[in-house]
Amino acid sequence: MEPTFNRTDPRSVLRAKAWGAARKQTESLLSAALPAGDLARLATEAEQLAERALASVAPRVIEDPKAVGWPMPDCQAGCHYCCYEQVNVTPPEVFAVVDHIKANWSDGKRQSVRKKLRLAAEKSRDLDFEAYFAARIPCPLLNAEGRCSAYEVRPLMCRAYNSLDVKACEQAAKHADRSAHERGVRTNGTIHGIMDGVFGGLQEALRKAGLQDFLPNLTAALHQALDKPGLRSEWLAGKRAFR
Numbered sequence: 050m051e052p053t054f055n056r057t058d059p060r061s062v063l064r065a066k067a068w069g070a071a072r073k074q075t076e077s078l079l080s081a082a083l084p085a086g087d088l089a090r091l092a093t094e095a096e097q098l099a100e101r102a103l104a105s106v107a108p109r110v111i112e113d114p115k116a117v118g119w120p121m122p123d124c125q126a127g128c129h130y131c132c133y134e135q136v137n138v139t140p141p142e143v144f145a146v147v148d149h150i151k152a153n154w155s156d157g158k159r160q161s162v163r164k165k166l167r168l169a170a171e172k173s174r175d176l177d178f179e180a181y182f183a184a185r186i187p188c189p190l191l192n193a194e195g196r197c198s199a200y201e202v203r204p205l206m207c208r209a210y211n212s213l214d215v216k217a218c219e220q221a222a223k224h225a226d227r228s229a230h231e232r233g234v235r236t237n238g239t240i241h242g243i244m245d246g247v248f249g250g251l252q253e254a255l256r257k258a259g260l261q262d263f264l265p266n267l268t269a270a271l272h273q274a275l276d277k278p279g280l281r282s283e284w285l286a287g288k289r290a291f292r
């Protein structure tokens with residue numbers, strides 16, 4: 050969905066521009082690659098696109114962040130206040146995590162995450178966005194050190210998320226209140242806009258190819274994809290493979 054923006058606020062305009070450019074570029078590049086391409090690799094391509102778009106802004110930022118009005122995120126490795134939310138994903142992003150788990154994790158670690166995914170999927174069934182936030186269900190991919198155990202292939206919405214003030218995240222988590230979180234946690238909108246735009250372009254490319262393009266809950270989707278080996282073929286055949 051196109052973000053609303055305030056024309057008189059330069060940061061809001063920058064965010065909208067980043068969103069529009071990222072979405073357009075992603076959709077045209079991925080649509081061109083779709084007929085012959087490996088569809089399940091689209092997540093990797095989209096993630097690379099997103100990181101390249103961010104890197105193209107970064108040199109100016111590194112030279113002088115204040116001059117370009119770049120608000121620095123307060124996010125640090127091991128801080129995970131934001132990993133208790135419902136994460137929207139596309140199927141290729143889910144398959145990217147599945148492939149990462151299969152290629153890199155031991156049998157024991159895989160079994161353990163499957164169990165956590167099953168429990169989290171059961172707990173989160175029928176919860177809307179607000180109720181999910183209030184339930185404080187940790188993402189099953191969080192490890193004991195509070196880090197993402199699939200960081201290299203984390204979804205675009207996880208890449209989008211950032212905060213300019215960790216104390217605001219801490220308060221929102223303490224009160225388990227999603228609306229307070231929305232009001233209180235300020236973000237770097239350009240980072241968010243780029244990632245969200247790439248997400249929109251990826252969805253559009255999948256929709257045009259007649260494929261299921263949106264899944265509201267990473268936990269439930271990953272649980273299904275790991276438990277049902279034939280699910281990827283069903284998705285590739287244009288079926289609504291994810292429930």
Ligand code: SF4
Binds near residue numbers: 188199204207
């Ligand atoms: S996938 Fe990783 S970054 Fe995203 S919510 Fe889960 S643990 Fe956090």
